[in-house]
Amino acid sequence: MLRRNIDVFEECKNKALLKFVIMLGELNCVKEMFLLELLEGEKEFILEQVSEILKNNRTERENLVPLLQKVQGVLGYLPEPAIEKIAKTIDIPAVDVFGLATFYNQLRLNPPGKYQIKVCMGTACHMIGGQIILESFERRLDIVEGETTPDRKCSLERVACVGCCAIAPVVVVNEFIEGSLTPTRVDGILLQFDGDDQEEEAGEQEQEQESEGGQDS
Amino acid sequence: MSDKVTITIDDCKITAPEGEKLLWVALDNDIYIPNLCALKEKDRPSASCRLCFVEVKGISDPVTACTLPVTEGLVVKTRSPEVDRLVKTAFELLITDHRLGCKKCPANNSCELQKISKERGLKYKSKRFKPFEKDEPIDESMEQFIFDRSRCVLCGRCVWVDHHVAEVGAIGFSLRGIKRKVTTFGDYDLADSPCTECGECVKVCPVGALSFNE
Amino acid sequence: MSSDKSAEKYLNLKTKAKEKMESLNEKTVVMVGAATCGKAAGVIDTREALKDEIEKKGIDAQVVEVGCMGFCYAEPIVVISKPGFPSLCYGSVDEGLAVRLVEDYLVNDDPCFEYALVALEPNDYFPVFTDFPRGVYEKKIILEQCGFIDPEDIDHYLAEDGYEALAKTFEIQPEEVIESIKESKLRGRGGAGFPAGIKWDVCSKAQDDSKYVICNADEGDPGAFMDRSILESNPHQVIEGLIISAYAVGASKGYIYVRSEYPQAVRRVETALEQAREKGLLGDSILETDFSFDIEIFEGSGAFVCGEETALINSMEGIMGVPEHRPPFPASYGFRGKPTLINNVKTLSYVPHIIRKGVEWFKSIGTSDSPGTAVFALVGKVEYTGLVEVPMGTSLRNLIYDVGGGVPDEKDFKAVQIGGPSGGCLPESALDIPIDFDSLHEAGAIMGSGGLVVLNEDDCMVEIARYFLDFTQKESCGKCTFCRLGTKHMLDMLGEITRGEGELNHLDTLRELGEDIKKGSLCGLGKTAPNPVLTTLRYFKDEYEAHIKEKRCPALMCMHLLGFYIIPERCSKFCSACVGSCPTEAIYTRDDQLKAIDQEKCVKCNSCLFACPPEFYAVEKLSPAELVEEREREQG
Numbered sequence A: 001m002l003r004r005n006i007d008v009f010e011e012c013k014n015k016a017l018l019k020f021v022i023m024l025g026e027l028n029c030v031k032e033m034f035l036l037e038l039l040e041g042e043k044e045f046i047l048e049q050v051s052e053i054l055k056n057n058r059t060e061r062e063n064l065v066p067l068l069q070k071v072q073g074v075l076g077y078l079p080e081p082a083i084e085k086i087a088k089t090i091d092i093p094a095v096d097v098f099g100l101a102t103f104y105n106q107l108r109l110n111p112p113g114k115y116q117i118k119v120c121m122g123t124a125c126h127m128i129g130g131q132i133i134l135e136s137f138e139r140r141l142d143i144v145e146g147e148t149t150p151d152r153k154c155s156l157e158r159v160a161c162v163g164c165c166a167i168a169p170v171v172v173v174n175e176f177i178e179g180s181l182t183p184t185r186v187d188g189i190l191l192q193f194d195g196d197d198q199e200e201e202a203g204e205q206e207q208e209q210e211s212e213g214g215q216d217s
Numbered sequence B: 001m002s003d004k005v006t007i008t009i010d011d012c013k014i015t016a017p018e019g020e021k022l023l024w025v026a027l028d029n030d031i032y033i034p035n036l037c038a039l040k041e042k043d044r045p046s047a048s049c050r051l052c053f054v055e056v057k058g059i060s061d062p063v064t065a066c067t068l069p070v071t072e073g074l075v076v077k078t079r080s081p082e083v084d085r086l087v088k089t090a091f092e093l094l095i096t097d098h099r100l101g102c103k104k105c106p107a108n109n110s111c112e113l114q115k116i117s118k119e120r121g122l123k124y125k126s127k128r129f130k131p132f133e134k135d136e137p138i139d140e141s142m143e144q145f146i147f148d149r150s151r152c153v154l155c156g157r158c159v160w161v162d163h164h165v166a167e168v169g170a171i172g173f174s175l176r177g178i179k180r181k182v183t184t185f186g187d188y189d190l191a192d193s194p195c196t197e198c199g200e201c202v203k204v205c206p207v208g209a210l211s212f213n214e
Numbered sequence C: 001m002s003s004d005k006s007a008e009k010y011l012n013l014k015t016k017a018k019e020k021m022e023s024l025n026e027k028t029v030v031m032v033g034a035a036t037c038g039k040a041a042g043v044i045d046t047r048e049a050l051k052d053e054i055e056k057k058g059i060d061a062q063v064v065e066v067g068c069m070g071f072c073y074a075e076p077i078v079v080i081s082k083p084g085f086p087s088l089c090y091g092s093v094d095e096g097l098a099v100r101l102v103e104d105y106l107v108n109d110d111p112c113f114e115y116a117l118v119a120l121e122p123n124d125y126f127p128v129f130t131d132f133p134r135g136v137y138e139k140k141i142i143l144e145q146c147g148f149i150d151p152e153d154i155d156h157y158l159a160e161d162g163y164e165a166l167a168k169t170f171e172i173q174p175e176e177v178i179e180s181i182k183e184s185k186l187r188g189r190g191g192a193g194f195p196a197g198i199k200w201d202v203c204s205k206a207q208d209d210s211k212y213v214i215c216n217a218d219e220g221d222p223g224a225f226m227d228r229s230i231l232e233s234n235p236h237q238v239i240e241g242l243i244i245s246a247y248a249v250g251a252s253k254g255y256i257y258v259r260s261e262y263p264q265a266v267r268r269v270e271t272a273l274e275q276a277r278e279k280g281l282l283g284d285s286i287l288e289t290d291f292s293f294d295i296e297i298f299e300g301s302g303a304f305v306c307g308e309e310t311a312l313i314n315s316m317e318g319i320m321g322v323p324e325h326r327p328p329f330p331a332s333y334g335f336r337g338k339p340t341l342i343n344n345v346k347t348l349s350y351v352p353h354i355i356r357k358g359v360e361w362f363k364s365i366g367t368s369d370s371p372g373t374a375v376f377a378l379v380g381k382v383e384y385t386g387l388v389e390v391p392m393g394t395s396l397r398n399l400i401y402d403v404g405g406g407v408p409d410e411k412d413f414k415a416v417q418i419g420g421p422s423g424g425c426l427p428e429s430a431l432d433i434p435i436d437f438d439s440l441h442e443a444g445a446i447m448g449s450g451g452l453v454v455l456n457e458d459d460c461m462v463e464i465a466r467y468f469l470d471f472t473q474k475e476s477c478g479k480c481t482f483c484r485l486g487t488k489h490m491l492d493m494l495g496e497i498t499r500g501e502g503e504l505n506h507l508d509t510l511r512e513l514g515e516d517i518k519k520g521s522l523c524g525l526g527k528t529a530p531n532p533v534l535t536t537l538r539y540f541k542d543e544y545e546a547h548i549k550e551k552r553c554p555a556l557m558c559m560h561l562l563g564f565y566i567i568p569e570r571c572s573k574f575c576s577a578c579v580g581s582c583p584t585e586a587i588y589t590r591d592d593q594l595k596a597i598d599q600e601k602c603v604k605c606n607s608c609l610f611a612c613p614p615e616f617y618a619v620e621k622l623s624p625a626e627l628v629e630e631r632e633r634e635q636g
């Protein structure tokens, strides 16, 4: 089990988004295992969100997959209490929901990285060197496909054809598609993350200063 | 469905209720067909172990006996070169994914795999495939029985009785493909699951994966 | 049925739509291809540039987002219809070209022919589709309107005779609809090619109070995207087909099962359903008849096996998406235990055309046993990648060389992979077989979902077989013995071969095991998974043997059997392009200023190969890897 930074959690709670939680830990996180130790108050927060979703949707077994998709849409992943709550509401064994959540590629039991890197392993991309791109990411991030870096910054996945075979090999970072990749470009992408982060931080600081300044006057 | 039909299995004439699955008709009449995943109470056979192949007159490829409802005049052979080839491969495949060591196994002499091996003259060592050398921790958290996942053949019988006979819902399948396994919620120990230790699942395990403590 | 009324209602809708379109066509219309593929190629920037420029110049022109025209190699694509000019299609339109088109063409009447790909209607200035070799072989039915109508505006579809087939359907009895589909010999395009009419018949004859129809859009083949393209470009065509099928079998509820990886397709179908409901084409009393029917979207969660009908139904019921034994087939025992008709996107797309244009028309296209057209996602080593639609019976050679433009870069053709992970690889000698369900099956491939990958001399057949098997092995649901364990053993053996650790008896084991998996597996995934391996073993056994006996990869692709070598005679001492490109700093400068590669550090990523300037071309791949040492020794 991994512990998490409490401030970050508070911050994410405010944004109603648990997606970008920073974790302190050694493990590379596989998406099919519960790895998070929930913090105080976090469980209540999750249950609140899930109840909201359960209230607005049909709660029958047939609607189980859509429910899980919705919960993941809000929380970014499927935490343990969420699964238990859903199972209880629908009145089915929790292990069945656990089974579903580990069966499907899309569903995950712990949060993804801030940057979700999906390397296309469609036929065209593979034939033109998608594997090399994937390996470059693996080497640089020191994780294997399916895992998230311990600092929760990057998670690496492989996806089937994203339908842009003409610009193969392709990688999708969050929702952006980047084509015609080379190992050198991989380094570039990762550097860009650092740059984006710094910018973000700077931006936030500025905002803080501004808001402080605003209060002063 | 109480109509009786006459069928022929390996040149024996047999009468059976129409629509009953061939596997059970054969077993009830002391004709052995290898099987692991079948449960008589289950309406829709899971047909997952792929061991119960037989040859049916008029159908070119072997068919699974657990899914075949008997009809009047059905002619079946339990052995043929093609059937034997499929059963041999399926058996070999299962053995590569099963922790061997029968002497130390609680199911020694009552194991379905041993029975198949004896009936069909199949060896435990495969010349063609390398074993996966499964070695997963044994769940000894319960008082009455243990769960040795490395011996599990994924027949799914325990999951079905847990859900439909005991109606507990402590175990189920998770993950998929080669990683598929029988787990509790969160893959925790059985002691942390709703398990009531009724023992129903242990009774149906065809191998030594779930076994009562001495 | 009050068919008069429904015909009248339909006519009303269509007239209104036509009027709207005519007034639209009086102005200049700029259509941008904004399906997922276009967006990846940067069409959003193009669109914004067009809009900005049009606004800046104050031109009365409308920018419309359409779907995919199938010319993936030329994305982003823009079509401009200016009154007084033929509609022209432009390829690779970046922001700069967009600005130029507005300025030169929209403002100054110069159509910039040098950038145009093709004209849409016959004219005196520019060639149309049929003037190209491609146009001679292509025959578009279900892709016809894709990319030329706005998928988010139902009026575009209505104006092109959309939903006419539905109005026509209501004039005849359900049995007659089924009879037409049966007579048309339409075969399912989801893979197996099962006659659609027979399936409809079984489902309609099943006695039950409720029935369901499902459109299978769970396109999981890693190299195919035509179902997505159709849904994104012309969703109403599929919806109309689904409504007709529901009327024919007597279903009151329909579902479209889409992969959630296709968010844009989901959105566009949602919009389309909404608009169809508004127009009274969906919902209660469709077109004022007493037939009521509604459609819901179900988003799949990413599992290839869920494309299999029984697994699909299980996943819709909230159970793990694993297949079940058939029979019972879904047509008699399906969703919620009720008779359920499942058809592929493409199958349903043909239905409105067959009803509207007639059975005879449909049968006149293609071959007698496989009438109609075949849609492929043509990718790999061909000049013109993209979506193509050709009549059944066209030879593979015509498809690859005439429609696809042949293999680029003067490389030699090696093989064509058809049907994705369930299909097979066919060599040059099989290029003259006609494309239809039965001929392909005989050759060892299958029509499958329609992925078609062209491979050239640089592609290793062992590696491609390993790639597809790796996919199916990862996607296997794990329920049945043969597929779960068998594919894993096959994959392990192939892995050993590509790493040069294989043994010759592996080849027999692979073949035997492959045949057993095909016979013994529970569902179609396992039953077809060994095909890529079995066909490559059949047609390219020598490549396997080279890997095993000589530890050599003839196509120079399998990394473990490769070494990178810098040819001293060609290396320019003063350029360090390769040094900088290497991600692992494996390249060093020797005392004599020449560059050399530390084989221990090299990860074989090809970077230096691309970095080395074309005037030198000093980096060479060698196989087996020991050759590098040998060369170095020779050099001293």
Ligand SMILES: Cc1cc2nc3c(=O)[nH]c(=O)nc-3n(C[C@H](O)[C@H](O)[C@H](O)COP(=O)(O)O)c2cc1C
Binding pocket: C187, C188, C189, C190, C191, C192, C193, C194, C196, C216, C217, C218, C219, C220, C221, C304, C305, C306, C307, C308, C309, C310, C342, C343, C344, C345, C347, C348, C449, C523, C524, C525
């Ligand atoms: C592993 C597997 C994957 C499949 N994937 C798809 C798919 O993505 N789309 C599809 O339409 N049919 C798919 N099928 C075929 C369906 O099971 C089914 O035959 C088809 O939807 C029937 O429609 P049709 O008669 O129109 O072809 C798949 C089958 C198997 C065994």
Ligand code: SF4
Binding pocket: C305, C322, C323, C475, C476, C477, C478, C479, C480, C481, C483, C484, C521, C522, C523, C524, C525, C526, C527
């Ligand atoms: S063949 Fe493969 S995918 Fe199909 S049921 Fe068996 S294990 Fe599952």
Ligand code: FES
Binding pocket: B034, B035, B036, B037, B038, B046, B047, B048, B049, B050, B051, B052, B064, B065, B066, B067
């Ligand atoms: S008993 Fe028939 S497949 Fe297992």
